[in-house]
Amino acid sequence: MKAPRFAYARPASVAEALALLAEHKDEARVLAGGQSLVPMMNFRVAAPKVLVDINRIAALSGIKVTRNHLRIGALTRQVELERSADIARHLPLVAAAMPHVAHPAIRNRGTFGGSCALADPAAELPACALALGAIFVVSGKKGERRVAAEDFFKGLYATALKAGELLLAAEFPLPKPGYASAFGELARRHGDYAMVGVAVHGSTQDGKFSDMRVVFFGVGDRPQRAAQFERALDGRPAAAKTIEGGLGELDADLSPRADLHGSAATKRHLAKVLAGRVLKQMEGVS
Amino acid sequence: MKVATETVEVSLTVNGERVKRSVPARLNLADFLRYELELTGTHVGCEHGVCGACTVRVDGEIVRGCLMFAAQADGCTVDTIEGLSDSREIEELQSAFVLTNALQCGFCTPGVLMAAQALLRDEPNPSRERIREYLSGNYCRCTGYQAIVDAIEAVARARAARSAR
Numbered sequence: 001m002k003a004p005r006f007a008y009a010r011p012a013s014v015a016e017a018l019a020l021l022a023e024h025k026d027e028a029r030v031l032a033g034g035q036s037l038v039p040m041m042n043f044r045v046a047a048p049k050v051l052v053d054i055n056r057i058a059a060l061s062g063i064k065v066t067r068n069h070l071r072i073g074a075l076t077r078q079v080e081l082e083r084s085a086d087i088a089r090h091l092p093l094v095a096a097a098m099p100h101v102a103h104p105a106i107r108n109r110g111t112f113g114g115s116c117a118l119a120d121p122a123a124e125l126p127a128c129a130l131a132l133g134a135i136f137v138v139s140g141k142k143g144e145r146r147v148a149a150e151d152f153f154k155g156l157y158a159t160a161l162k163a164g165e166l167l168l169a170a171e172f173p174l175p176k177p178g179y180a181s182a183f184g185e186l187a188r189r190h191g192d193y194a195m196v197g198v199a200v201h202g203s204t205q206d207g208k209f210s211d212m213r214v215v216f217f218g219v220g221d222r223p224q225r226a227a228q229f230e231r232a233l234d235g236r237p238a239a240a241k242t243i244e245g246g247l248g249e250l251d252a253d254l255s256p257r258a259d260l261h262g263s264a265a266t267k268r269h270l271a272k273v274l275a276g277r278v279l280k281q282m283e284g285v286s
Numbered sequence: 287m288k289v290a291t292e293t294v295e296v297s298l299t300v301n302g303e304r305v306k307r308s309v310p311a312r313l314n315l316a317d318f319l320r321y322e323l324e325l326t327g328t329h330v331g332c333e334h335g336v337c338g339a340c341t342v343r344v345d346g347e348i349v350r351g352c353l354m355f356a357a358q359a360d361g362c363t364v365d366t367i368e369g370l371s372d373s374r375e376i377e378e379l380q381s382a383f384v385l386t387n388a389l390q391c392g393f394c395t396p397g398v399l400m401a402a403q404a405l406l407r408d409e410p411n412p413s414r415e416r417i418r419e420y421l422s423g424n425y426c427r428c429t430g431y432q433a434i435v436d437a438i439e440a441v442a443r444a445r446a447a448r449s450a451r
Contacts, residue, residue, distance in 0.1 A: 102423065103420075104405075105404075
């Protein structure tokens with residue numbers, strides 16, 4: 001189908017965008033890459049009265065490395081993440097995830113911030129943000145505020161963003177020495193949303209796991225850390241045996257629901273297989 | 287544009303020609319090209335970004351014509367299959383598609399050609415696996431993809447052989 005009627009505005013600055021969002025409140029949606037919002041409108045799942053198109057706000061784009069952080073502007077296209085030398089160097093987890101995000105023509109338009117603000121439970125970038133401990137920078141009427149990834153993703157397509165607020169960027173702490181990451185997902189066809197996916201980040205220094213963050217996506221209503229499994233890894237040798245010994249903890253960590261891809265038991269099984277596979281690929285694991 | 291409106295003035299370049307129109311905000315770029323400009327080579331299949339039949343180039347990069355509103359293309363340069371065909375940019379690909387029977391009904395073909403040209407521009411010598419991966423966002427319900435991959439691979443190899451000489 002075609003999108004329902006709406007009114008369109010194209011602000012040139014963050015201030016103009018915030019003014020439009022304040023004016024139209026719940027009736028407005030932010031249009032970034034549009035690679036999920038427009039399909040939802042074409043399906044008539046979403047019918048915003050006003051679209052605030054942020055695509056011409058240059059200040060929202062770009063990747064910047066400071067002393068402690070790598071900052072990704074909300075409007076940064078997924079293709080830019082895919083091609084960025086800074087991302088490859090500092091956030092190899094994100095670099096590894098990018099080829100799994102849909103298809104080239106989608107990544108040319110789709111944005112980092114759009115993917116995070118939509119919070120599809122099977123999306124790759126929210127899981128990476130959580131695994132890497134990103135902080136989201138949000139702007140609203142009362143100024144800027146920062147929200148940790150743990151508190152940003154609230155549930156199915158739900159985030160900490162309030163009506164009238166705009167996601168500006170996310171700041172990723174630069175990984176410390178000895179840290180490594182790994183990423184994997186299972187999908188029926190290349191570029192489809194994951195049936196199960198996992199993003200891993202942590203230290204394997206001196207042959208030992210520590211500060212492990214194992215984030216699953218596609219198995220719950222939001223990206224989800226596997227706390228018990230992480231505890232089973234931390235402090236133990238960074239080795240296949242530790243990983244295999246800990247996989248049973250995922251029974252407690254994950255409670256997937258049956259969906260189009262399979263039963264809850266199938267998804268749980270796939271999560272274990274995938275976690276085992278992905279963790280063993282992590283640098284420093286013997 | 288600080289006020290939200292249901293009609294938007296757009297001025298863009300399509301296949302090298304300047305175009306000015308007043309369009310409903312809800313009109314997507316693919317429908318704009320088809321109905322306003324009668325460039326019907328851009329096909330509309332799924333209307334939710336999955337099938338790739340509406341693939342066009344905006345400012346040099348391939349995008350889904352069904353997932354972008356015409357209003358958003360204001361000030362942009364848009365190239366469609368007609369433009370790429372007339373400029374002979376995809377002549378080799380077109381010949382290879384004919385030679386290898388890489389199309390039957392032809393519905394997906396414009397989108398596939400747009401994607402194939404983008405791939406070969408960025409990666410002149412892709413493996414068959416890479417070609418398949420790149421084209422994973424373009425559905426063909428006739429050919430089973432084998433001949434499409436053959437055609438793109440043949441063009442890549444021919445170009446590589448020429449540049450090696």
